[in-house]
Amino acid sequence: AQSVTQLGSHVSVSEGALVLLRCNYSSSVPPYLFWYVQYPNQGLQLLLKYTSAATLVKGINGFEAEFKKSETSFHLTKPSAHMSDAAEYFCAVSPQYGNKLVFGAGTILRVKS
Amino acid sequence: NAGVTQTPKFQVLKTGQSMTLQCAQDMNHEYMSWYRQDPGMGLRLIHYSVGAGITDQGEVPNGYNVSRSTTEDFPLRLLSAAPSQTSVYFCASSETGGSYNEQFFGPGTRLTVL
Numbered sequence: 590a591q592s593v594t595q596l597g598s599h600v601s602v603s604e605g606a607l608v609l610l611r612c613n614y615s616s617s618v619p620p621y622l623f624w625y626v627q628y629p630n631q632g633l634q635l636l637l638k639y640t641s642a643a644t645l646v647k648g649i650n651g652f653e654a655e656f657k658k659s660e661t662s663f664h665l666t667k668p669s670a671h672m673s674d675a676a677e678y679f680c681a682v683s684p685q686y687g688n689k690l691v692f693g694a695g696t697i698l699r700v701k702s
Numbered sequence: 703n704a705g706v707t708q709t710p711k712f713q714v715l716k717t718g719q720s721m722t723l724q725c726a727q728d729m730n731h732e733y734m735s736w737y738r739q740d741p742g743m744g745l746r747l748i749h750y751s752v753g754a755g756i757t758d759q760g761e762v763p764n765g766y767n768v769s770r771s772t773t774e775d776f777p778l779r780l781l782s783a784a785p786s787q788t789s790v791y792f793c794a795s796s797e798t799g800g801s802y803n804e805q806f807f808g809p810g811t812r813l814t815v816l
Contacts, residue, residue: 598742621802632706632792632807633745640802679744683801689760690735690805692744 591616591682593693601699608652608667610696612680615661622663623681623690624654633679639663650674675700704728706808708793714814715783723778723811725793731806733799734776735760736768738789739810745792751776752799783815 596611614620621640625633637648644656650673654665663680680693709724727734735750737760747760751770765787767779776795780787791811796803 593744623804625807630810632809633794633805634807635804638802638804689747689750690801692737692746694742694744 591620591684591691593680593682593691595678595680595693595696597696598694599697599699601701602670603701604672605669608665608670608674608698610665610678610680610698612654612663612665612693613661614663614680614682616682616684618684619656619658621683622654622656623683624648624652624663624665625679625681625692627677627679627695629676636665636678670698670700672700672702674698706793706795706806708791708808708811710811711809712812714816715780716816717783717785719783721780721783723780723791723793723813725776725778725808726774727776727793727795727806728774729795729797729806730773731795731797732773733796733803733805734770735794735805736766736776736778737792737794738762738787739792740789748778748791780813785815787813788815789813 592615594613623638624636627633637646639656647653652667706727736748737745749768751757793808794805796805
């Protein structure tokens, strides 16, 4: 069974600092990988996804993630945090064959002024 | 397009009561799903459907029923509510059941069972 581990349930950064949210997955074959963001009292929206085309994936709002097969990781980064980035971020994995998305536990990002 | 809509936004039930959470999408998506979100556990799949008339169980299906009579609607029924079903429920849809597809989420229903 596939699983996702997000290291750190809470991450706090200063405005303008680097954002790094960690995600590791377990899968016998390279899966499809996603990052979703949830703003307070809203549903989830897609930030970016990896579907084996390119290992470095660029998403919305300046976020990007790099797929590293050797490390089974898909960490999310942004060079400079904005106050508006404060939200909960979810990493998710989906098998290449099948249609069940498995989510990590989520990381709450706090941005300090 | 309204996207994915869910009603109600909030609901309080007593133990043993039944209710239906409504979900509709206007994007002509084949795939629809229901998740529950609990603190520290992310989202867990309850049931999903790959098209009208076809449904299947997800990770946590017990205590919930679904049906898909039309492409647009995918209601979730709680048969006999329990306090363990207190959660935030999200409906999602995607163009097809392909695992590479983006899922579009509704705004959620916050359910409390007393």
